[in-house]
Amino acid sequence: MSSTKDEFRSGFVCFVGRPNTGKSTLTNALVGQKIAITSSRPQTTRHTIRGIVHRDYAQLILVDTPGLHRPRTLLGQRLNDLVQDTYSEVDVIAICIPADEKIGPGDRWIVDQIKLMAPKTTLLGVVTKIDKVNRDQIAHQLMALSKLLGPDADVVPVSAVKGEQVDILVDVIASKMPPGPAFYPDGEITDEPEETLMAELIREAALEGVRDELPHSLAVVIEEVLPREYEEDDLEDDKAPEKRAMLDVHAIVYVERPSQKAIVIGKNGSRLKEVGTNARKQIEVILGTRIYLHLHVKVAKDWQRDPKQLGKLGF
Structure with a gap:
């Protein structure tokens, strides 16, 4: 792959796959810092988060999209539209399949959709997730994925959690990018x-440890971020320089029903405090x-199906 590194390359890559296939964890591993949220819940990612990978010979812009799925709500349809726009604009689409799960109808549906879009x-x-299985299982999955994608597609095994093969994956993606300058x-x-x-x-x-019906109903809006202000008496305190370098972050967690609000807050506010x-x-x-984080929970009834409320919440 040394010929790839003779000239600088740059471009956009999108990780695609069923929920919980490790896409966001992989994005964070390649970037080297957490920028995409990870959860075992389906449809955790709702925004196209861009992560930037820097190498001496390349710059890769990773677009972490919401998972492609059969939509049941207006929110679901808007997420799918977002995904379709992204697919047509990136240079490489990387299809993620976990080593410890058989390729199924959902995976085939996603690949078919990508080839159409x-x-x-x-x-x-x-x-x-190659750290979860033995070498024979990895080899079997590599062959199965290669068969699904066709002979022209390269297939790379990785473990984002352990950092195994991450640099190899960067090299392979970079080799498929056009020569060009750094974007960032x-x-x-x-x-x-x-x-x-x-x-x-x-x-x-807020998603950690909650019941199945809640993840889709959660939305968070940052109301304002303000430098912490102190009284004159506080500024004479020994800790004043530390204190002044502090932000007040005011955020609202929106749910769809009062019963969900009770779940998020928890008994005597214990869950919200933990969140x-x-x-x-x-x-x-x-x-x-x-920072000092001020969290409030509000009910926005059936916001996933309401165009006006979706717009207000940033979708």
Whole structure:
């Protein structure tokens, strides 16, 4: 692959697959920092998060899309439209299949849809979660995925969690990109607004350990982000410089029914407090500063089916 590295290459790649195939985890592993939320819940990703991978010889822009699925709501249809737009604009579509699950009708449906939506886009197969199985199972899955995609598609095995084969995958993707300049400055890892990343991290924390009916009904909006203000007396405190480097983040978690609001808040507010603590730690890493997170839960009745409310919530 050394010939690939003779000239700088750049382009866009999209990871595609059924829910819970490791797409967002893979995005984070390639970027080297968490920018996409990960959850075992279907339809966790709702935005096309762009992650940027820098190498001396290439720059890859990873587009982490919502999973393609048969839509049951207006939200579902809008997510599918978002996906279709993305497929036609990227240079490479990487189809992710876990090493520990057989290829099924859902996988075949996704591949068929991609070939219809983006017939000219280069396809690549990625067998994920190879740390969960033995070598024979990996080899079997590589052959099965190769057969599904056809002889022209390369297939690469990876473990995003263990970091195995991640650099090999970067090299293979880069080899399929056209020669061209870097789109983003060195060191930039995403072009997603900080408010979107914050909202996504709060939603991820709220999804942990909840019942099946809740994930689709959760939406998070960042109301405002303000520098923490202090009284004059506080500024004389020894800890004043630390205190001043703090942000107040006000966010609203929207659900569709009062019963869901009770689940998110928990007994005596215990769950909401846990959500706030977990989200705050992740947000502080991304922002590089301390924050105070103000969380409120509101009911927006059946927002997934209401065009006006979908627009208000950013869809």
